[in-house]
Amino acid sequence: MKVERRVISVIVQNEHSVLARITSLFAARGYNIETLTVAPIPESDMSRLTIETKGNVRVIEQIIKQLHKLIPTYKVIEHEEMVEKEMVMMKFPINESLANIQALCEAYNGGIANVSSQHIITMVADEPKRVKHFIEAAQRFHPVEIVRGGVVAMERE
Amino acid sequence: MEMTGAQMVIEAMKLEGVDTVFGYPGGAIMNVYDEIYKQNDFRHILTRHEQAAVHAADGYARATGKVGVAFVTSGPGFTNAVTGLATAYMDSVPMVVISGQVPITMIGTDAFQEIDATGISRSCTKHNYLVRSAKELPHILKEAFYIAASGRPGPVHVDIPKDVTAELAKFEYPTHIDLPTYRPTTKGNVRQIKKAAEAICNAKRPVFYLGGGVISSGSADLVREFVQATQIPAVETLMARGSLRHDDPLLLGMVGMHGSYQANMAMSEADLMIALGPRFDDRVTGKLSEFAKHAKVIHVDIDPSSIGKLVDVDYPIVGDLKEVLEVMLPKVKECVDPDRYQAWRNILKRYNEIHPMRFEDSDEVIKPQWVIKRVGEILGDKAIISTDVGQHQMWTAQFYPFSHPRQLVTSGGLGTMGFGFPAAMGVKRGVPDKVSVNFTGDGSILMNIQELVTAVEARLPVVNIILNNHYLGMVRQWQTFFYDKRYAETDLSFQPDFVRLAEACGGVGYRVETKEEFDEALEDAVNKGVVAMIDVIVDREENVLPMVPSGGTLYNMMLEYKD
Numbered sequence: 001m002k003v004e005r006r007v008i009s010v011i012v013q014n015e016h017s018v019l020a021r022i023t024s025l026f027a028a029r030g031y032n033i034e035t036l037t038v039a040p041i042p043e044s045d046m047s048r049l050t051i052e053t054k055g056n057v058r059v060i061e062q063i064i065k066q067l068h069k070l071i072p073t074y075k076v077i078e079h080e081e082m083v084e085k086e087m088v089m090m091k092f093p094i095n096e097s098l099a100n101i102q103a104l105c106e107a108y109n110g111g112i113a114n115v116s117s118q119h120i121i122t123m124v125a126d127e128p129k130r131v132k133h134f135i136e137a138a139q140r141f142h143p144v145e146i147v148r149g150g151v152v153a154m155e156r157e
Numbered sequence: 158m159e160m161t162g163a164q165m166v167i168e169a170m171k172l173e174g175v176d177t178v179f180g181y182p183g184g185a186i187m188n189v190y191d192e193i194y195k196q197n198d199f200r201h202i203l204t205r206h207e208q209a210a211v212h213a214a215d216g217y218a219r220a221t222g223k224v225g226v227a228f229v230t231s232g233p234g235f236t237n238a239v240t241g242l243a244t245a246y247m248d249s250v251p252m253v254v255i256s257g258q259v260p261i262t263m264i265g266t267d268a269f270q271e272i273d274a275t276g277i278s279r280s281c282t283k284h285n286y287l288v289r290s291a292k293e294l295p296h297i298l299k300e301a302f303y304i305a306a307s308g309r310p311g312p313v314h315v316d317i318p319k320d321v322t323a324e325l326a327k328f329e330y331p332t333h334i335d336l337p338t339y340r341p342t343t344k345g346n347v348r349q350i351k352k353a354a355e356a357i358c359n360a361k362r363p364v365f366y367l368g369g370g371v372i373s374s375g376s377a378d379l380v381r382e383f384v385q386a387t388q389i390p391a392v393e394t395l396m397a398r399g400s401l402r403h404d405d406p407l408l409l410g411m412v413g414m415h416g417s418y419q420a421n422m423a424m425s426e427a428d429l430m431i432a433l434g435p436r437f438d439d440r441v442t443g444k445l446s447e448f449a450k451h452a453k454v455i456h457v458d459i460d461p462s463s464i465g466k467l468v469d470v471d472y473p474i475v476g477d478l479k480e481v482l483e484v485m486l487p488k489v490k491e492c493v494d495p496d497r498y499q500a501w502r503n504i505l506k507r508y509n510e511i512h513p514m515r516f517e518d519s520d521e522v523i524k525p526q527w528v529i530k531r532v533g534e535i536l537g538d539k540a541i542i543s544t545d546v547g548q549h550q551m552w553t554a555q556f557y558p559f560s561h562p563r564q565l566v567t568s569g570g571l572g573t574m575g576f577g578f579p580a581a582m583g584v585k586r587g588v589p590d591k592v593s594v595n596f597t598g599d600g601s602i603l604m605n606i607q608e609l610v611t612a613v614e615a616r617l618p619v620v621n622i623i624l625n626n627h628y629l630g631m632v633r634q635w636q637t638f639f640y641d642k643r644y645a646e647t648d649l650s651f652q653p654d655f656v657r658l659a660e661a662c663g664g665v666g667y668r669v670e671t672k673e674e675f676d677e678a679l680e681d682a683v684n685k686g687v688v689a690m691i692d693v694i695v696d697r698e699e700n701v702l703p704m705v706p707s708g709g710t711l712y713n714m715m716l717e718y719k720d
Contacts, residue, residue, distance in 0.1 A: 013338050016287060021279060028280050058465070065462035071284045071304060074338045 001056035005034070007079045007153045008064065010049040013072035014040055021070050022049060031055060031063050035086070035150035046074060052128075052151045081156040087125040087149035088135065094118055096141040104141075108134040119144070162291040163188035163322040166255065169298040171198045172330050175226050177217060177586050178202070179210040183230025184270060185257030188322035190228075202586065202615045205607040207234050209579035211241020211254060212605070216580030218250050219566045220541055221587040222375065224305050225252040231259055232270030235316075236277070240573060242312050243281035247570025248396060249373055251310035253301045254282075260320035261289065274316045283311030288318065291326035303334040308341030309460040310373055341459060345476030350485045353431075353455045353472040358492035360429035360453075362501040363389045366412065369396030369569070370434015370458060374478040377562040380433060381405075383486050388495035390505055392420040394435050395569045399559040409505060410514055413441035414705045415551040418512035418714060419505050421705065424449045425712035426504070432456040434478050437467045438570070447710040457481050512703070512716055514555055523672060525549060525624040525695040526556050531672070532594060532622065533558040535679060540592040541566065541584050543619075545577035545601030548630035551701045553596045575604025581619040582612050592620060592683055599625040599649055602690075609662035612688040620682045620689045623655060626697045634700050638718065659690035669693045 012018050019038060026033050034052040041048050053063060060078075067076045092101060094117065101120060105111050108131070110124030124134050128151055135146060160168065166189050170178065178201045182190040193201050204210040207229040214225030225245075229238045235256040245252045259268040275287045284304050286297045294317070301313040357363055371380050377400045384391050384407050392412035393400055401408040410417030412424055424430065430452040435441065442448040445467060455472040456464050464473045474481055516526040529552050532540070542557055543566040544550040550567055559565055566584055568576040577595040585593035602623055612619050624630075629647040636644050656666030665687045667678035675693060682689035703714040 016289070017275065017279075020276070024279055062462060062466060069460070069462050071336070071339050 001058065003054055003056055004060070005052065005054050006060050007082060007084055007151055008051045008053060008067070009077040009079065009153060010051065010067055010073060011041070011046050011075040011077075012049065012070075013074060014045050014047045015072055018047070018072045019049070021072065022051075022067065025066055025070065029062070029066065031059065035148070037150040037152055050150065050152050077155065079153050079155060082153045083156055084127060084151050084153040085125050086128045086131045086151045087123065088131050089113065089147045090122050090124075090135070090138055090143045091145040092120045092122070092141045092143050094120060096120065101138075101141055104134070104137060158328050159325050160328045161188065161322065162288075162294050162317060162324050162326070163192045165291065165294045165326075165328050166298065166317070166322070167192045167196050167198070168328060169295065169330060170226065173224070173302050175199050175224075178226045178228055179204055179213040179217075179583065180228030181207050181210055181230065181234060183234045183257060185231035185259055185319045186228060186234070186255075186317075186322070187257075188319065189255070189257070189317075202582075202611065202617075204579065204611045206605065207237035208240050208575065209605050209608045209611065211238045211252070212244065212573075212576050212579035213583035213586070214252055214254070215241060215245045215250050215576075216543060216566050216583030217587040218245075218252055218583070219580070220563055220584040222563065223251075223587070224302055225250070225583065227252070227254045228256075229254065230257045230270070231274065232272050234270075235274045236272060239277060239281065242278055242314060244568050244571045244573045244576060245312040246281045246283065248568065249310050249369065250312065251305040252312040253305050253315065254312060255315045255317060257322070258287070258316045258318040261318045262320065264318065275314065278314040282314045283309075285314040285316065287316045288321050291321050291324035294321065294326070295328055295330045299331045300334055300336070304339065308339075342461070342475045343459070343477035343480050345457065345474040345481035345484065347484060349472060349474050350481060351488055353474060354485055354488035354492065356429055356453060356455060356472060357387065357389070357431060357489050358494070361497070362427045363429040363431060363498065364409075364423045364427040365389055365391035366424065366430050366432040366435055367391055367393045367397040367400045368433065368435025369394065370478050371397050371400040372562045374434060374459070376433070376479045376482055379479060379482040379486060383482060383489070386486070386490055386495075387493050387498075388502070389431070389498055390423060390502060392416065392423060394438070394441055395554050395567065397435070398554055399562045399564040402560045403558040409509075411554050413438075413711075414443070414707075415555060415701050415703070416705075416711075417509070417514045417555075418703055418716065419509040421711035421714060422508045423505050424452075425710070427452040430454045433482075434458055436463045442467065442711075443705045444708055444710050447712075516556075519696065522696045523670070523675065523693060525626070525699055526552050527672070528622065528624060528675060528693055528695065529553050529556040529596065531675065532679065535676070536592055536594065536683070538564065540594045541588055543567065543577045543581035543584055543593065543595045545595070545597040545604075546572045546574045547598045547601060548626075548634065548699075548701050549596050549598045549601075549624040551631075552624070574601040577601060578605050578608050578612075578619065578621060581621075582608060582615070582617040585617040585619055593618070595619055595621045597621055597623050598630055599623055599627060599652055600629040602655075606658070609659060609664050609688065609690070613663035618686045618688050620679070620691065622691045623693060624695050625655075625692050626695050626699065627652065628697060631701070637700070638706070638715075655690050655692040659688070664688035664690055666690045667692065
């Protein structure tokens with residue numbers, strides 16, 4: 001069976017060790033986590049997790065069912081028609097071209113976040129595939145550090 | 158009303174109607190035990206090992222259908238309980254296990270008898286809690302019982318730090334629980350049920366595949382009616398034994414690795430499988446790609462994640478089996494013609510004539526299967542049967558004449574040696590008017606042998622019948638078949654004198670080497686109502702047959718073993 005990439009959002013009760021329940025479920029059943037982001041949902045007692053995972057159809061179906069089976073899980077959204085974004089921060093040496101770096105970041109929906117005496121820090125938020133392209137393109141400026149934020153997603157409708 | 162956390166635990170037991178707690182005290186749970194001392198609402202049974210406490214609660218739950226309860230202390234008390242939790246989890250047994258924990262102020266400091274208990278139990282419980290304050294305790298306890306017994310049942314673990322059991326708070330026990338994040342689907346999809354009913358009426362070679370869900374949902378009566386009305390033959394998994402009466406002509410026997418030939422052939426040749434509450438365990442299916450490959454599949458299960466997990470399902474129905482059958486049965490009755498399956502029944506009957514479930518009896522040595530059959534003849538449905546794990550377990554499943562649900566208490570999923578004796582104590586406590594028999598092996602019995610003391614002290618007369626072949630029999634069998642008889646660490650010729658061992662603990666021991674001696678021993682043990690250890694010396698080399706080798710196909714069984 002073909003292995004495919006999926007993005008799943010999980011809405012959970014915001015309680016003690018709920019993240020551990022989710023991650024140990026993935027570990028125990030041998031599922032993959034490519035990226036994972038978590039944050040509380042404003043004005044509620046719930047949190048939202050966005051999990052980027054890989055597996056064949058049967059595995060993905062099991063992941064969704066098993067996530068749903070956890071007692072604190074309120075909702076599992078298997079994204080079909082989604083807008084997804086990932087943030088990445090990159091640090092470059094100060095002797096690289098600030099103007100060129102800025103132009104590249106702007107092409108990928110970002111910009112310069114900070115400049116210190118030693119480093120330039122940039123920030124880009126775009127589709128995961130484009131973030132990957134950005135990171136490739138930015139190699140010529142000799143980045144010293146890359147921090148990816150993981151995928152967040154929202155259904156289009 | 159204000160009370161301490163420890164008092165809340167006792168109060169909750171009372172409100173949940175708990176009549177028995179199995180357990181073992183220790184430092185972190187002493188406040189709770191102090192309250193146990195002061196009360197008369199339930200009986201506490203002191204086992205001699207925490208694992209046995211949880212197995213006893215498990216046996217109690219399986220035999221009665223009620224939630225089993227066990228108390229243990231922190232650290233080693235809890236880790237000893239883990240095998241019990243995992244056993245109950247694999248077989249979906251409703252249970253609440255409460256453990257003590259070091260005080261909240263000391264959690265994370267590697268305190269004496271501290272262990273991350275909820276971290277450990279997370280993967281072997283349906284749900285667990287670390288209680289943070291006495292004020293949340295009433296709600297958590299109510300939730301624990303609710304979650305354990307509802308949906309797909311399972312064990313729930315509540316870890317209570319010592320300072321929480323001393324803390325005062327208001328006690329308001331919720332009358333009902335509504336969890337927005339936990340709402341098991343109990344009503345099946347009516348359209349799907351209708352389609353399934355039509356598929357049944359249109360099938361030529363249908364077979365019922367009955368699983369543990371038939372027992373746990375209390376659907377055995379409906380299933381019997383279903384089978385009767387349709388005249389469709391049925392196979393049972395180990396966990397479903399007793400769903401149908403052993404003498405029902407439509408019962409093909411147990412399915413799977415040590416199932417009957419006709420049951421496995423029925424699965425292999427069926428054009429429709431009506432799966433009611435099974436989970437397609439590898440010990441049932443054998444090689445998945447060859448499993449029931451001609452059959453369309455109807456699968457009814459309370460747990461959506463069981464459906465389609467291993468086998469593609471044509472008619473998935475998520476719901477409580479009882480509620481689903483109440484809708485499905487009338488619809489099937491409208492369209493079914495039992496004569497339609499006559500040819501199919503004849504084929505299966507023929508299979509059974511060719512290879513019936515049998516064993517070669519002997520006059521020289523006692524055959525283990527004979528012992529089980531004999532107990533069946535003498536006690537029949539007057540007994541509830543527990544087992545340990547191994548050859549004796551399979552022979553029990555094959556040869557005991559079960560006639561009602563909850564008559565077999567056995568660790569199916571986890572396969573826990575040492576389960577049988579403590580579970581049989583729980584059975585006796587839950588169903589005192591039946592004879593509690595534990596079929597065990599000379600390997601398994603030693604894994605919780607300390608419970609002889611508990612059973613004698615607590616007056617829980619369990620009749621342990623050791624099918625003693627001086628081997629770790631099932632492993633020895635695999636070594637015979639698949640490892641050229643290299644019997645690595647399976648020869649148990651050195652063993653205790655089980656008769657004197659029983660006597661040392663206040664029980665009664667019998668050593669049996671002939672059939673006559675066995676009859677006398679059993680009669681004596683049952684009549685006297687004592688904790689008994691009947692050590693039956695059986696044929697050393699007997700194998701469990703037929704057999705589907707691991708990963709093999711159901712239609713290609715090993716029917717006999719020739720040296």
